[in-house]
Amino acid sequence: MSTAQSRYRALTTHRLFWPVVVLVALVVANTVYRPGFLSVQVRDGHLYGSLIDILRLSxxxxxxxxxxxxxxxxxxxxxxxxxxxxxxxxxxxxYISRQPDQNSMGGVLTALALGLAVALVLGAWNGVLVAVIGIQPIIATLILMVAGRGLAQLITEGQILTINSSPYKAIGVGHLLTLPLAIFIALAAALLIAAVTRRTALGLIVESVGGNARASRLAGIRSARITFLVYVISAACAAVAGFMMTANVSSADGNAAGLWVELDAILAVVIGGTSLAGGRFSLGGTILGALLIQTLTTTVYAMNISPQTSLLFKAVVVIAVCLIQAPGFRARFTRRRRVPAPAAAGADETRKEQVPA
Amino acid sequence: MTGSHPVLTMTGISKSFPGVRALDGVDFRLFPGEVHALMGENGAGKSTLIKVLTGVYGVDRGTVALAGEQVSFTGPMQATAAGVSTVFQEVNLCTNLSVAENIFIGREPRRLGAVRWGEMRRRARALLTRLDLDIDVNAPLGSFSLAIQQMVAIARAIDIEARVLVLDEPTSSLDTGEVAQLFRVMRSLRDDGIAILFVTHFLDQVYRIADRITVLRNGQLVGEWTTGDLPQLSLVEKMIGKELDVLERLDEQPRRDVAATEGTPLLEARALGRRSAVAPFDLTVHAGEVVGLAGLLGSGRTEVARLLFGADRADHGSVRVDGSPTSLRTPVAAIARGIGFCSENRRAEGIVADLSVRENIVLAMQAARGWLRPIPRRRQDELVDRWVRALHIRPADPEIPVGNLSGGNQQKVLLARWLITEPRLLILDEPTRGIDIGAKTEIQRLVAQLSDGGTAVLFISAELEEVLRLSHRIAVMRDHELVTQLTNDQSVDADRIMQAIAAGAAHEGVPS
Structure with a gap:
């Protein structure tokens, strides 16, 4: 009995417990509203259905x-x-639009390599601003957030650049083994990043720098290099995502592609249990968070919630998830506690949350 | 004795923070027209007492009375309104605003909601004249020296009909001339009947300016003296205290033999220094030698350690390792030459609280290998198991977050972090502070073992007994200067070191 109880406690206090609950609740709500939500059909040898759509779009x-x-x-x-x-x-x-044969595999691969290379250079720019020059990350990347839109506009000369390339289109809507190719790409990226962070010591070093930058420096960690590296990795991930987005619609729109995706991504990370203050991270949690947000977006469309209120609906769900995840908010319902202001406020901050040994 | 009644009386003040008893039944009184020095080492409770007085903290027990009336301030604004003004250690003014704006920020003279700029400037000039200061009140504060900025902070503090002026380490960033100027101002304010509470680490200054001295130690009141009744040496004794724990005595080891100091020294610092941190010093450490660094907290011991580890960059002097010139500009460079450093600030600069005991222990070794060459998990477990057992780290589960461990065990985790890298010189800054007696003895024994095994140790501690017991040689710091180095033979005892701390270089040549 007591082991069952403690197991239950361990389950409900797990940091991903509530995101999973909300995700399940969303799926249930969708199924109630539209009984066909869970069904998956085979059409032309491919699997089709809302669940598959959510996976592909996420x-x-x-x-x-x-x-x-x-x-x-x-x-x-x-x-x-x-x-x-x-x-x-x-x-x-x-690049593809300039090719005589837009369907040539070599041309598409070169195009991907070019797109990735440009993103890596820009990621390195972010990394230099943050790690070498020491600009606050939010400001350093805000520069490229704003200027990058202009750069994209310059590349497409202010037009929506339409292409007709089936190999490129496949990145967004192609299939492999009955499932959308995009799912495999995302899965491969997740496995690669998991391997790079957990099979090497990169994950440990990143968590150490984020957890306590001063202590990490004194332990001999070259934090500037690590910081630089994560911005480059982030840019590479964004580049592949950009290929998918443009492949989905076979066109490049400098204004609309990836608009506000940074905000959804930040939300996904936070819902996944990684603290904005840095430190411990969870790749699995992030994937769960991304799935939750995409399910929510799909739900909003599927339920025909009017466009005027759809963002508001989304916001309400996100606030709810964040609140029930916050230990402070949950504690408010269990007991009232006064937070003291100790002498070394910064140093003692973390201690309060922890059980003294 | 002062004939008048005290303007401020604090009685039986107690204040605890989670796990720390910061103040324990402290009495304090302050008379009008006196400069009263509040002395004690870091962590003695000075800051807490000031924060209680100024309403930053509430008290657990005890009363504060101002001019005979009991008060309980709920914030600094309220305290200021009642006549208790404070100038904190870091000048917390806005350097981009003008001098006049800084003095009156938050309480600008107004008419119908609009600021009366002319009136503000006029009053600012009048206040500064009172402090013998003739500067342009329209100029941005940042264009003046730190001393002037300090004066402006004081001007701001005394504008509000101040009866009590609290100066928390106002001189720590001032040079000699600037200190003299500040003292002139303090004397003139004192003559106007203002009671001044003065906190400083500089002993000389206390004897130049203070009328009376109150000493705190470990959150308790040691006593109150008029300055003339308390010679400098006694003051140091009162501040450090001579707490000979019985347990420690039982475990006391014979005084360490003098290590062989011939041959090329492991580390040789020549005129190494850093402006406004530590004056240029020479220090030599041989393999297998334990060099103790004694001195009051805040005397520059930590700064010496940080320079030798590259945590701070020296702007003066040179370093040789194994006889060849080198520069220790970053921790990475120091680690590459076999130097390890445990900071006195365990939480902020030592452990990464979220990471597990195992991860914290392998951190320095992993950092030295680079992230591309992870330490195989089996090897990690081996190393961690060995050191968790050798150092008796409790709980012995290497996978729990290190933040959940007690202070002593966190310290052992930090030691283990460096020990697995097999350093040739280990710098330990207050490794035994705030940990229980058992862990303390273990750490002391470990230092002796390391030294026997050929590792050099730079051992920093405020406890003289500990330094005496472990060190082959003792360097004494005072007011950010390395004042003397003593070979720890029979002639050296706690009194001799205290003399050096109290009197500095003047006593260096005293034959024993």
Missing amino acids: APLILVALGMTLVIATGGIDLSVGSLCAISGAVACL
Whole structure:
């Protein structure tokens, strides 16, 4: 009995418990509203259905959010990912549109390499601003968030650049083994990042820098290099997401591609249990958070909630998730506690939350 | 004795924070027209007492009375309104605003809601004249020296009909001339009948300016003296205290033999220094030698350690390791030469609280290898198991967050972090502070073992007994200067070190 109880406690206090509950609740609500929600059909050898759609549409967000997770774990933030999506997509589409044969595989691969290279350079720019020059991450990446839109516009010459390339289109809407190709790309990226962070010591070092930058420096960690690296990784993730977004619609729109995706990505990371203050990160949590947000977006459309109120609806759900996740908010219902102001406020801050040994 | 009644009386003040008893039944009184020095080491409770007085903290027990009336301030604004003004250690003014604006910010003279700029400037000039200061009140504060900025902060404080002026380490960033200027102002305010509470780490200054001295130690009142009744040496004794714990005595080891100091020294610092942190010093450390660094807290001991580890950058002097010139500009450079450093500030600069005990222990070794070459998990477990057992780290579960451990065990985790890197010189800054007696003895024993095994240790501690017991040589710091170095033979005892701390270089040549 007591083991069952303690298991129950361990389950409900798990940091991903509430996001999972909300995700399940959203799926249930959808199913009640539209009984066909859960059904998956085979058409032309491919699987179709709302659940598959959600997975496919969440792929770009998952990619961006994975990169964002590492940035946030170092205590930073990357606001420029939306613009990076637009730029990398525009570069790839521009190159393809200049090819005599837009369907040539070599041309598409070169286009992808070019788009990725541009994103890496811009990611390095972010990294230099933050890690070398020491500008606050929110400001440093805000520069590219704003200027990047202009850059994307320049690349597409202010037009919506339309292409007709089936290999490129496949990135967004193609299929592999009956499932959308985008799902596999996102999955591969997740596995790659998991391997890079957890099979090497990168994850530990990132968490150490984000958890206590001063202590990390005194332990001999070259934090500038690590910080630089996470912005480059984030940019690479954004580039692949940008390919998916533009491939989905076979066109590059410097204004609309990846618009506000940085905000959804930050939300996904936070819902996934990674603190904005840096430190411990959870890639699995981030993927869960991205799925939750995409399910929410799909729900809003599926329920025919009027466009005027859809953002508000989304906001209410997100606030609810954040509140029930916040230990302070939950504690308010269990007991009232006065927060003292100790002499070394910063140093003791973390202690309060923890059980003294 | 002062004939008048005290303007301020604090009685039986107690204040606790989670896990720390900051003040324990402290009495304090302040008379009008006196400069009263509040002395004690860091952590003695000076800041807490001031914060209680100015309403930043409430009290758990005790009363504060101002001119005979009991008060309980709920914030600094209220205290200021009642005539208790404070100038904090860091000048917290806005350097981009003008001098006049800084003096009157938050309480500008107004008419119908509009600021009366002319009136404000006129009053600012009048206030500064009272402080013998003739400066342009329209100029931005940042264009003046720190001393002037300090004066402006004082002007701001005394504008509000101040009866009590609290100066928390006002001189820590001033040079000699600036200090003299500040003291002139303090004397003139004192002659006007203002009671001044003065906190400083500089002993000389106390004897130049203070009429009376109150000493705190470990949150308790040691006593109150008129300055003339308390010679400098006694003051140091009162501040440090001579707490010979019985347990420690039982475990006391014989005084350490003098280590062999011939051959090329492991580390040799020549005229190493950093402006406004520590005056240029020479220091030599040989392999297997324990060099103790004694001195009051705030005397520059930590600054010496930080320079030698590259945590701060020296702007003067040179360093040799194994006889060849090198520069220790970053911790990475120091670690590459086999130097390790445990900061006195365990929480802020030592542990990464969220990470597990294992992760904290392997951190320095992993950092030295680079992230591309992870330490295999089996090797990590081996190393961690060995040191968790050797250092008796409790609880012995390496996977729990290190933040959940007690202070002593966190300290051991930090030691383990460096020990697995097999350093040639380990710098330990207050490794035994705030930890229980058992852990303390273990750490002391470990230092002796390391030294026997050929590792050099720079051992920093405020406890003289500890330094005496462990060190082969003792360097004494005072007022950010390394004043003397003593070979720890039979002639050296706690009194001799205290003399050096109290009197500095003047006693260096005294034959024993």
